[in-house]
Amino acid sequence: MLTKIYxxxxxxxxxxxxxxxxxxxxxxVYPTDSVYAFGCSIRSPKAIERMRRIxxxxxxxxxxxxADIAEAAAYCRVDNAAFRILKRSLPGPYTFLLxxxxxxxxxxxxxxxxxxxxIPRNAVARGLVGAxxxxxxxxxxxxxxxxxxxxxxxxxxxxxxxxxxxLVIDGGAGxxxxxxxxxxxxxxxxxxxxxxxxxx
Numbered sequence: 001m002l003t004k005i006y007x008x009x010x011x012x013x014x015x016x017x018x019x020x021x022x023x024x025x026x027x028x029v030y031p032t033d034s035v036y037a038f039g040c041s042i043r044s045p046k047a048i049e050r051m052r053r054i055x056x057x058x059x060x061x062x063x064x065x066x067a068d069i070a071e072a073a074a075y076c077r078v079d080n081a082a083f084r085i086l087k088r089s090l091p092g093p094y095t096f097l098l099x100x101x102x103x104x105x106x107x108x109x110x111x112x113x114x115x116x117x118x119i120p121r122n123a124v125a126r127g128l129v130g131a132x133x134x135x136x137x138x139x140x141x142x143x144x145x146x147x148x149x150x151x152x153x154x155x156x157x158x159x160x161x162x163x164x165x166x167l168v169i170d171g172g173a174g175x176x177x178x179x180x181x182x183x184x185x186x187x188x189x190x191x192x193x194x195x196x197x198x199x200x
Contacts, residue, residue: 002158004170007031010127019131021167027051029141029157030128031171033121034093034179034196035150036157038165039065039128039136042075048107048137054164055139062108063095063116065136067129072117075104075135082184091121093196097183108137114185124171140178150176 025044040047066072076098095116143151154170180197183190
């Protein structure tokens with residue numbers, strides 16, 4: 001199912017409908033401030049497993065999308081230095097790696113207890129998490145096109161993944177540049193991938 005939600009002024013009613021899909025254990029494709037992404041409730045182990053199958057065995061690393069830094073701090077260990085970086089950079093097109101707290105479900109993690117955190121500068125993405133009332137696990141929607149790594153057209157995404165996901169949110173054309181990934185688990189921040197966010 002494809003539904004339009006405008007990023008400039010997202011409909012609370014439509015966001016609530018999309019959040020209800022997530023609450024029932026569904027998977028939603030939604031826009032971010034970088035590329036389109038799959039999302040599911042952090043509270044749904046079955047949805048997490050479904051999302052792993054959609055992505056395939058090669059790519060099973062998830063990030064978590066939070067409504068704000070306070071929510072992120074409930075699921076991750078955020079020291080003072082990390083907090084200052086998060087406060088300066090978020091919302092924005094960054095993924096920050098942090099140690100996961102015991103509240104983070106094991107199914108959300110790989111072998112190491114580290115999770116990427118996202119607070120996108122996109123009203124649909126943040127509104128969806130807010131309506132859900134808990135974090136979403138997320139991973140980017142890739143494209144089969146050899147010249148373009150990420151899928152940008154929500155209509156084509158719906159055609160490709162319509163039978164695998166429960167809802168595709170059309171928030172306009174997606175970007176082809178992913179987030180900048182910064183590891184905050186070391187003594188000094190380490191940029192692991194240069195993307196849309198300018199690191200300084």
